[in-house]
Amino acid sequence: MKTLFAEDLNVINVGLQGFADNVAAAGGTVTQLSWAPPVGANAELGRTLAGLVGNPMVEDANAQAYARYLAAQPRLVDLVLARDAIAGLGGGERRILHSGPPIGWDDMCGPQRGAITGAILYEGWADSLESAEQLAGSGSIALDPCHEHGAVGPMAGIISPSMPVWVVENTEHGNRTYCNLNEGLGKVLRFGANSPEVLDKLRWLGTEFFTVIQAAVRRLEDADLKPLMAQALHMGDELHNRNAAASGLLFKRLTLALLGSDVDRGAMERALRFVAFNDHFFLNISMAANKSMSDAAHGVPGSSMVTVMSRNGVNFGIRLSGTGGQWFQAPANPVDGLYFPGYSVEDAAPDLGDSAITETNGLGGFAMAASPAIVQFVGGTPADATANSRRMLSITLGANPAFTLPALNFGGTPAGIDAVLVADSGVLPIINTGIAHKEAGIGQIGAGITTAPMQCFSDAIAALAATLPHETGDAS
Amino acid sequence: MKTLFAEDLNVINVGLQGFADNVAAAGGTVTQLSWAPPVGANAELGRTLAGLVGNPMVEDANAQAYARYLAAQPRLVDLVLARDAIAGLGGGERRILHSGPPIGWDDMCGPQRGAITGAILYEGWADSLESAEQLAGSGSIALDPCHEHGAVGPMAGIISPSMPVWVVENTEHGNRTYCNLNEGLGKVLRFGANSPEVLDKLRWLGTEFFTVIQAAVRRLEDADLKPLMAQALHMGDELHNRNAAASGLLFKRLTLALLGSDVDRGAMERALRFVAFNDHFFLNISMAANKSMSDAAHGVPGSSMVTVMSRNGVNFGIRLSGTGGQWFQAPANPVDGLYFPGYSVEDAAPDLGDSAITETNGLGGFAMAASPAIVQFVGGTPADATANSRRMLSITLGANPAFTLPALNFGGTPAGIDAVLVADSGVLPIINTGIAHKEAGIGQIGAGITTAPMQCFSDAIAALAATLPHETGDAS
Numbered sequence: 001m002k003t004l005f006a007e008d009l010n011v012i013n014v015g016l017q018g019f020a021d022n023v024a025a026a027g028g029t030v031t032q033l034s035w036a037p038p039v040g041a042n043a044e045l046g047r048t049l050a051g052l053v054g055n056p057m058v059e060d061a062n063a064q065a066y067a068r069y070l071a072a073q074p075r076l077v078d079l080v081l082a083r084d085a086i087a088g089l090g091g092g093e094r095r096i097l098h099s100g101p102p103i104g105w106d107d108m109c110g111p112q113r114g115a116i117t118g119a120i121l122y123e124g125w126a127d128s129l130e131s132a133e134q135l136a137g138s139g140s141i142a143l144d145p146c147h148e149h150g151a152v153g154p155m156a157g158i159i160s161p162s163m164p165v166w167v168v169e170n171t172e173h174g175n176r177t178y179c180n181l182n183e184g185l186g187k188v189l190r191f192g193a194n195s196p197e198v199l200d201k202l203r204w205l206g207t208e209f210f211t212v213i214q215a216a217v218r219r220l221e222d223a224d225l226k227p228l229m230a231q232a233l234h235m236g237d238e239l240h241n242r243n244a245a246a247s248g249l250l251f252k253r254l255t256l257a258l259l260g261s262d263v264d265r266g267a268m269e270r271a272l273r274f275v276a277f278n279d280h281f282f283l284n285i286s287m288a289a290n291k292s293m294s295d296a297a298h299g300v301p302g303s304s305m306v307t308v309m310s311r312n313g314v315n316f317g318i319r320l321s322g323t324g325g326q327w328f329q330a331p332a333n334p335v336d337g338l339y340f341p342g343y344s345v346e347d348a349a350p351d352l353g354d355s356a357i358t359e360t361n362g363l364g365g366f367a368m369a370a371s372p373a374i375v376q377f378v379g380g381t382p383a384d385a386t387a388n389s390r391r392m393l394s395i396t397l398g399a400n401p402a403f404t405l406p407a408l409n410f411g412g413t414p415a416g417i418d419a420v421l422v423a424d425s426g427v428l429p430i431i432n433t434g435i436a437h438k439e440a441g442i443g444q445i446g447a448g449i450t451t452a453p454m455q456c457f458s459d460a461i462a463a464l465a466a467t468l469p470h471e472t473g474d475a476s
Numbered sequence: 477m478k479t480l481f482a483e484d485l486n487v488i489n490v491g492l493q494g495f496a497d498n499v500a501a502a503g504g505t506v507t508q509l510s511w512a513p514p515v516g517a518n519a520e521l522g523r524t525l526a527g528l529v530g531n532p533m534v535e536d537a538n539a540q541a542y543a544r545y546l547a548a549q550p551r552l553v554d555l556v557l558a559r560d561a562i563a564g565l566g567g568g569e570r571r572i573l574h575s576g577p578p579i580g581w582d583d584m585c586g587p588q589r590g591a592i593t594g595a596i597l598y599e600g601w602a603d604s605l606e607s608a609e610q611l612a613g614s615g616s617i618a619l620d621p622c623h624e625h626g627a628v629g630p631m632a633g634i635i636s637p638s639m640p641v642w643v644v645e646n647t648e649h650g651n652r653t654y655c656n657l658n659e660g661l662g663k664v665l666r667f668g669a670n671s672p673e674v675l676d677k678l679r680w681l682g683t684e685f686f687t688v689i690q691a692a693v694r695r696l697e698d699a700d701l702k703p704l705m706a707q708a709l710h711m712g713d714e715l716h717n718r719n720a721a722a723s724g725l726l727f728k729r730l731t732l733a734l735l736g737s738d739v740d741r742g743a744m745e746r747a748l749r750f751v752a753f754n755d756h757f758f759l760n761i762s763m764a765a766n767k768s769m770s771d772a773a774h775g776v777p778g779s780s781m782v783t784v785m786s787r788n789g790v791n792f793g794i795r796l797s798g799t800g801g802q803w804f805q806a807p808a809n810p811v812d813g814l815y816f817p818g819y820s821v822e823d824a825a826p827d828l829g830d831s832a833i834t835e836t837n838g839l840g841g842f843a844m845a846a847s848p849a850i851v852q853f854v855g856g857t858p859a860d861a862t863a864n865s866r867r868m869l870s871i872t873l874g875a876n877p878a879f880t881l882p883a884l885n886f887g888g889t890p891a892g893i894d895a896v897l898v899a900d901s902g903v904l905p906i907i908n909t910g911i912a913h914k915e916a917g918i919g920q921i922g923a924g925i926t927t928a929p930m931q932c933f934s935d936a937i938a939a940l941a942a943t944l945p946h947e948t949g950d951a952s
Contacts, residue, residue, distance in 0.1 A: 236710055236712050245724070249724065251727075259745035265741070269732070272735065407858055
């Protein structure tokens, strides 16, 4: 003790800054470590969390879910009309799918309403914007989340029966997933635009383009998506906001498939030209591939692995493998981003779209280390990009050896978000995302980085705990 | 002094390790800094160097040469037969171009002799390997460096009159450069193979493929190479040993050009399929583009900027902007590389090819920071790749803002090697390179990293100094 007081005062303070300030004021040297109790110091939730951390039942379930995710082998098997593939969209049923967790017309954000209005016109269910909006508001058209129909869609995420959808099959487990076509940039339905030019482009995508690319997909020599995606990660893509390399690799495959077909040369040129000038073209295939992998991990009782993260422009919603179809929702966090000239955060719609399925599987924001050039689009520095990938390793069940990141010395991308680790560490999953204008029809106004809200994860682990026999205390 | 001896001994030793060892043996703390006098402690050369470092005439000349390099705008303008474009190859003249500095048949390495033998058969100047070798040895066929005809060729670098060559024009200054076609991997002429299958492929490349790709090049909507190369650097290429992204970007442009043409569909498919499955396809265009940029900087009196680095499998040769057509040669350094299974350094030919024109301009090894995945091919770690780019900044006149490296926070690639800086610092230019088997016909056996030999640079600066009036002392 004598020795201690003879020495200079050197303190490490964990938590409240006030204690550190006092030491410093008294002339001591103090190192302040930021720390806050998990789950907002909620005692009940803290007990729930304590029962889940290291719980062998949860760990076994997670190992099983994660192994299924790793084993999944997504393959691009077809391009078909949604009504011919997605349950609930066939037989003339009036149903439209949207991104994010469930939400009614009255609560939807501008871009999603605009896109639904456009889809109603596209389907011919109404002949003016006014009557289409009225129809949407009347409740006579079913509005369901894409995720509840095996599908995903970027931004507004609208899929109506006559739209073409990619069909991805996980050949390891046999599950199929769907995503609509990427319309390119500018005025597009996914940002809520629904003008005649937007609908004209959709009609061309649904007819000539559809026929050509369907023929190409059905003739692909190599339709396996995992190696293509792995290769793209070595070429600067993170497969959410940067898909330039993957789109180029797909372009090659489509071209070779078409040159050997009897598809009309003019139609082929128009279709391939559209693909060639859209560096985001692969995004929608990446999303379907990612959903097929996370769906493989879904439905393992007791697993805290996150299998869906998704946003509807109002709420952020997640699902866990172990809690089935249940959504855990909270208001979406704002996006810290780079805005196109003339726009600011004031103009932005809240975080929107199913594209966070890429982060759910360790791509997008989680794989930013692969994509230093992405920071020119979403902001930050290449060092931030690498740091983001490293930080996400603290909340994932592992690193996917099929998706290696050169800048991390070829370590796998952090994958399999564990809701327990998120709640325990306070580290939130990061998401690279486009930013839509809050009003329908204006389109993309920027891109940036956001996080999933903690509330989703704390609600999810509480619900998961309730499914475990020793947590409820009344197991038979 | 009293104070000094009262303290513990802390020494920084610069240069000879022996002094440091003695301090350590006496119980002192010693930090050893490696250092050696420039240019091998050759006193005369040291005086020459001293006269060049900071010499305003040299600095002005370098500024002018470097500005011309930066301003160059390479464009892919044609694909033609060598005899129709390259001086000395037309009019039925029997001349063959090879990589590296000048060398006679008797002194050539195995791969270069094998490739020349193959080219003689390809031209129909002989009808058997034996008679072709005899002809080559007879001296009746002129053998010139590619670089002396405005051309470059990878590895053996053989260009004979009937071979197609890319034509790149620097539209800023009007100079044109040429490079042969990339034959893909496996048994290929550039590694000295000359079997019937090698010649059959060359014949197809020189006929059907030539016709198709010539039509494509002449119809390109966008033939500017600098933006394409800049984009590829953001997609993991370093444009010497990794050209996957650039080849993909070129594939798109060729495809779109051909779909709008009247080229036969079968021929188009065969040609595009060849391009699609050759991730090195763009290398030869990168080389011609690089030569067009460094040729723009060539010929500025007094400039110590390196405008050629090249190897013939025996010697490494360089040229400076300020010393015209003079070559400065030394035996090539060994390659530190990754060998394909079954091969080792014992089997390797010395460093070979004109492809170091990429490093001459700040790409290849100088741009490794853009290409962390390249280390899987040439060895080392992604951290080494970044360190290599940073180190090269110490011997270049600047960083090229047209070619930015995301991992260096979008700094330009180090470009414009200054022979004076190389000699003064002892830092040697690094080169990413393929490794050929020393015997003709076996092909590539690995890839790795090597350096240019110092002797080239010390000879070059001595020759440059002799051109400067105040160095010779006898200026009029």
